[in-house]
Amino acid sequence: MDYHISAEDKRKLQREVIHSRGELLFSRAIVLSEGETEEQVLPMLFQKYFGEEPFSLGINFIGVGGSGAKYKPFLRLARDFNIPVFIFSDGEPNIVQKLKYAYEEFFGETDLHNSPNITILDGTNFEGYLLNNGFEKLIKDAISKTEGDEKIKTWISEKQGTPTRAVRKNVPNCVTCNQAILESPTRDYNTADGEKRAILEILSSKKPTYAKAVAEELCMLTIEDLPPKIIKIFEQIKTEI
Known part of the structure; x- marks a missing residue:
C-alpha cells in the first residue's frame, strides 16, 4: 500500500486533526461519524x-x-499511529460508496457491510433509522419537549405546498452551460410518509438542539432497549477496551 502523503494531505492533517484534536494521538480508539446528531448522541449513550x-x-x-473525503485525515491518523478506528455511517448508497473509497485508500479492499469495525445504517441517516425502527414516539417526545406539543402539526400546516431546497435532478448537465440541473419539489404531506418527512425536516432545522433532545430521550431507555445499531457498535468497541 502506498503511504505517500502529499503536501495538501499534510496540511489537512495538521489543520483538521493535530491542531484542533491533538488528544486523538493518545486514543485507545476513535469512533467516526458524519454529523452533529451522532457526535452528541453516541458519547452520551456510551456513558x-x-x-x-x-x-x-x-x-x-x-x-x-x-x-x-471528510473521513480521510482521521483515517490516515488512525492507520499511521495504529489506533483502532470505528465508523458509524449513514446508509444511503452514495454515502456508503464515498465511505468505501475513503476507507479503502488507507486500509485496502473492504466489505464495509461485514467489517467488524464499521456499522452502517439501513439506507438512511440516523434520524431516519430511528423513525424506521420503532422510535417514532421517542422522536416526537423530543420535539414536543423542545418546541411544544403542536410543533409537528404547525410545521405541516405552514410548510404544506412550499418548495423544498433545490436538489440536483437525475438528468445530464445542461448542454449549454454544463451545469447541474436543479429542481425544488413542492412539499406534500398528504401521503403515507408525510408526517415522517415533516419530522425529519424539523430535526434538520435545528440539528444541535434536537441532537441533544433525542440523546436525552434515548438515555431514558434501558440498555436492552437501545437501538440495535447502537448496541452493535458499542459491542464492537468493547473488544478494544
Missing part, C-alpha cells in the same frame, strides 16, 4: 452503556462534518 465517560477509557467520538 449509559458502559457506566463510564468515553474520555476516561480513552475513546474519542468525532463527527467529521460530512462524508467521503
Whole structure:
C-alpha cells in the first residue's frame, strides 16, 4: 500500500486533526461519524452503556462534518499511529460508496457491510433509522419537549405546498452551460410518509438542539432497549477496551 502523503494531505492533517484534536494521538480508539446528531448522541449513550465517560477509557467520538473525503485525515491518523478506528455511517448508497473509497485508500479492499469495525445504517441517516425502527414516539417526545406539543402539526400546516431546497435532478448537465440541473419539489404531506418527512425536516432545522433532545430521550431507555445499531457498535468497541 502506498503511504505517500502529499503536501495538501499534510496540511489537512495538521489543520483538521493535530491542531484542533491533538488528544486523538493518545486514543485507545476513535469512533467516526458524519454529523452533529451522532457526535452528541453516541458519547452520551456510551456513558449509559458502559457506566463510564468515553474520555476516561480513552475513546474519542468525532463527527467529521460530512462524508467521503471528510473521513480521510482521521483515517490516515488512525492507520499511521495504529489506533483502532470505528465508523458509524449513514446508509444511503452514495454515502456508503464515498465511505468505501475513503476507507479503502488507507486500509485496502473492504466489505464495509461485514467489517467488524464499521456499522452502517439501513439506507438512511440516523434520524431516519430511528423513525424506521420503532422510535417514532421517542422522536416526537423530543420535539414536543423542545418546541411544544403542536410543533409537528404547525410545521405541516405552514410548510404544506412550499418548495423544498433545490436538489440536483437525475438528468445530464445542461448542454449549454454544463451545469447541474436543479429542481425544488413542492412539499406534500398528504401521503403515507408525510408526517415522517415533516419530522425529519424539523430535526434538520435545528440539528444541535434536537441532537441533544433525542440523546436525552434515548438515555431514558434501558440498555436492552437501545437501538440495535447502537448496541452493535458499542459491542464492537468493547473488544478494544
